[in-house]
Amino acid sequence: MVPTGRRERILFVDxxxxxxxxxxSLLDIATAFRHCAAVALFDAGPFAHALASRGVRVIxxxxxxxxxxxxxxxxxxSPAALLTTLRCAFQLSQxxxxxxxxxxxxxxxFLVSAMAGVLASRPVVWHLRDIVSSAHxxxxxxxxxxxxxxxxxxxxxxxxxxxxxAFVKSGGRLDIVRVVHNGIDPEPFDALPxxxxxxxxxxxxxxxxxxxxxxxxxxxxxxGQRVLLDALESLSGVHALVVGxxxxxxxxxxxxxxxxxIAHPSLAGRVLLLGARGDVPRLIAxxxxxxxxxxxxxPFGRVLVEALLGRRPLIASDAGGVREIVQxxxxxxxxxxxxxxxxxxxxxxxxxxxxxxxxMAEAGLADVRLRFTPTALIEGVSxxxxxxxxxxxx
Numbered sequence: 413m414v415p416t417g418r419r420e421r422i423l424f425v426d427x428x429x430x431x432x433x434x435x436x437s438l439l440d441i442a443t444a445f446r447h448c449a450a451v452a453l454f455d456a457g458p459f460a461h462a463l464a465s466r467g468v469r470v471i472x473x474x475x476x477x478x479x480x481x482x483x484x485x486x487x488x489x490s491p492a493a494l495l496t497t498l499r500c501a502f503q504l505s506q507x508x509x510x511x512x513x514x515x516x517x518x519x520x521x522f523l524v525s526a527m528a529g530v531l532a533s534r535p536v537v538w539h540l541r542d543i544v545s546s547a548h549x550x551x552x553x554x555x556x557x558x559x560x561x562x563x564x565x566x567x568x569x570x571x572x573x574x575x576x577x578a579f580v581k582s583g584g585r586l587d588i589v590r591v592v593h594n595g596i597d598p599e600p601f602d603a604l605p606x607x608x609x610x611x612x613x614x615x616x617x618x619x620x621x622x623x624x625x626x627x628x629x630x631x632x633x634x635x636g637q638r639v640l641l642d643a644l645e646s647l648s649g650v651h652a653l654v655v656g657x658x659x660x661x662x663x664x665x666x667x668x669x670x671x672x673x674i675a676h677p678s679l680a681g682r683v684l685l686l687g688a689r690g691d692v693p694r695l696i697a698x699x700x701x702x703x704x705x706x707x708x709x710x711p712f713g714r715v716l717v718e719a720l721l722g723r724r725p726l727i728a729s730d731a732g733g734v735r736e737i738v739q740x741x742x743x744x745x746x747x748x749x750x751x752x753x754x755x756x757x758x759x760x761x762x763x764x765x766x767x768x769x770x771x772m773a774e775a776g777l778a779d780v781r782l783r784f785t786p787t788a789l790i791e792g793v794s795x796x797x798x799x800x801x802x803x804x805x806x
Contacts, residue, residue, distance in 0.1 A: 422449040423511035427520035429457030433714045444790045501527030508532040526564040535566040543578045558583045566800045571712045572733030595789030600693045601721040612698035625652045626699035628715040636705030643755045657688035696722035704728040707750040720776035725769035727758045743776035
């Protein structure tokens, strides 16, 4: 963990205050560094409240609310987007003068931090949590991100080797990349009472003998909730908990589409769309299996670790960082992304072979407890920060 006597001051930066996977990871990092750090946010919201509850100092920069409308898949930055970025960079640079290093947690916050770092003469680290490819970013934005990273990032911390490889394939410098996997605290899962499954099912109105799948991610087409619903059409009697919200602008239409779909007679009464929740361990306990259905390569896949910490059989899309977390047939069943028949077969295997399902869940639990710990995450991030500050890379 981070030495308590550390004097270097770190300013973590994120463009959003919603609680997505990237923010949950930064929450743990910032908590570990709270005696020598603060978090700058360009918006107010649940993330700011969560940080404050952990004793982390939060700096809210009002100029950044317009960043919500700057999209990573836009064809080219508009004049308004450039002006917004410059205004945010100037405001961040003023805050940065009280710190030794800027640590950006998203592509938007990195571009702003890169400019602010120039103005304040401070080094910048980018924690990269996205697959930099045309599936997620426009060509123009890829060129901008990679060019700025190559010139201005002292280090790029990739949350998986898959993320690192995509960055380098897009032209990013290999020498500045360091891979640090996410770490997730098992305590909330270990602390669940023995009756958590039954109690949670009762609270949700789910029968004790129902076979229930759990899907945990933000609501977005690339996260594959459509794939899950398609599979349920062929899985008579199987139920699903769909947990996650439309976190960012433009995603509300997809949530509305899902609500219409689950009301169809073929699915009616079998799918609960629960929105974003703070009791994920309890909800995982209510499931018979967890499904990860992303149709594009996943940078890491926090839910995979959470499912295994929750001692649940796991089915996951075989792309991106997933194979760094699980082994097919040993700790999970992997299926091709978007392959509905393959997903149906995997669910049937988990349902019909309980001994195999239990063995994979136990093997997965033992593995993630060793490899994806909060301690490993903080030590990896701390090593990167120490290296940049020791070298005084600006």
